[in-house]
Amino acid sequence: MADVTYPPLDTLKPVAEDVWIVDSGPLKLMGVPIPIRMTVIRLASGALLLHSPTPFRFPLKAELEAIGRVEHLMAPNVAHWSFLKEWQAHFPDAAGWTVPGLQQRPAVASANLRIDGEVGDTPPAAWNDEIETVLVAGAGLAETGVFHRASRTLVLTDLVVNLEPQKLPPLMRTGVRLLGSAAPDGKAPVYARLAIGARREATAAAARRLVDLAPERVIFAHGAYYAADGAARLRKALDWLIG
Numbered sequence: 001m002a003d004v005t006y007p008p009l010d011t012l013k014p015v016a017e018d019v020w021i022v023d024s025g026p027l028k029l030m031g032v033p034i035p036i037r038m039t040v041i042r043l044a045s046g047a048l049l050l051h052s053p054t055p056f057r058f059p060l061k062a063e064l065e066a067i068g069r070v071e072h073l074m075a076p077n078v079a080h081w082s083f084l085k086e087w088q089a090h091f092p093d094a095a096g097w098t099v100p101g102l103q104q105r106p107a108v109a110s111a112n113l114r115i116d117g118e119v120g121d122t123p124p125a126a127w128n129d130e131i132e133t134v135l136v137a138g139a140g141l142a143e144t145g146v147f148h149r150a151s152r153t154l155v156l157t158d159l160v161v162n163l164e165p166q167k168l169p170p171l172m173r174t175g176v177r178l179l180g181s182a183a184p185d186g187k188a189p190v191y192a193r194l195a196i197g198a199r200r201e202a203t204a205a206a207a208r209r210l211v212d213l214a215p216e217r218v219i220f221a222h223g224a225y226y227a228a229d230g231a232a233r234l235r236k237a238l239d240w241l242i243g
Helices: 058-067 084-090 106-110 170-179 190-197 200-212 230-237
Strands: 013-016 019-029 032-042 047-051 069-075 095-098 131-137 142-148 153-155 217-219
Touching: 013 217, 032 058, 032 142, 032 153, 032 170, 047 058, 058 069, 069 084, 131 200, 170 190, 190 200, 200 230, 217 230
Parallel strands: 047 069, 069 095, 153 217
Antiparallel strands: 013 019, 019 032, 032 047, 131 142, 142 153
């Protein structure tokens, strides 16, 4: 069986100074097994921001505690919140942050997440000197991009999906290509592009802001992320929106 994930899983992997990823999964999206990824950013204070948390694991908890203090848990996308509660159970003092509008969703409200605030175009005061945020809000789909200034790392979730066909089961490769999310030139899936494009003027302006940040690398939740040449590759992935 094809392994769509990026081992080793559920462990910290450094990608830049004060930035790590945690690969996990697979989950299934419309029947397609997909890898998932969390990004960990360490602030100058030693506080850790967990962006789009993956499933909780005790060994991973120990690794995190060895590099800093887990103080911020972020659900940056309307679809990336399902593991937040289990992390909150183990880090009850960590602040819970979400993309605007997430807490109004019935499934989120019934999950009894602790939400301390929303993060759109303005980051929390604790991050403001080190992180810039950009809200991309379509029709029913919203995502907040997080840019770590010191490492020039941009962190997204579903605004770019870049699944490697060779890692997928053979029958699913065509479907991923039809969705427009096949590496090396993966984009947001077609249904996400429709939602984002429904508010094109605002979302195109936000996409330009992301590119103008000139990231060296772009990390996202599903597939092969951009370890280098981030700004140019992001611009190409967002051509459908920016024009």
